Amino acid sequence: MERRDFLLSGVAGSLALATGTVLAQEGRRTPDVIYVPTPQEVVDGMLKLAKVGKNDVVYDLGCGDGRIVVAAARLGARSVGIDIDPIRIREAAENIRVAGVGDRAKLIEGDLFATDISEATVVTLYLLSRLNLKLRPKLLKELRPGTRIVSHAFDMDDWKPQRTESVGSSTIYLWTVPGKKA
């Protein structure tokens, strides 16, 4: 991964400063799933279900416009959004700037499957069932025991959730990464 200043055409330097560091990976490819935003009440429900607080580091894998990243930072957590689509990263950077949480929120432009997520204490997902399944070995390998995973709409097949909740017409799921023996 290459570390570089993120300069956006039109809004440029002030945005880079306001949103902190954006990391960009080399070699772009198409997104595995299209962008559909999580409704704000569901975002709030996901962070509540994971009991996000100021000691957490929240990673949103496929962060879209950064709404989960912003909401987590507003709760005092450090948050990191990863998205492969530069348009989404640009929107997320602007939303972080507008929310004034650039000191706690970071963006990574790149492939979530190729990004180190080991510092997360909470991971949020709104992908697809098959992507959750593809991601499962990475989650179990990289995340520390006790890390919470919350998914909007899609489960993890035979990895049964610890809790399932309904928010509006959406379903959200919670898992906790087990100890290595389990």
Ligand SMILES: C[S@@+](CC[C@H](N)C(=O)[O-])C[C@H]1O[C@@H](n2cnc3c(N)ncnc32)[C@H](O)[C@@H]1O
């Ligand atoms: C359904 S949207 C969810 C957006 C946001 N997490 C939310 O809940 O509002 C999925 C996002 O994943 C991104 N995405 C798809 N494949 C990806 C990949 N391999 N690596 C990183 N981001 C990816 C898409 O660009 C899109 O923004």
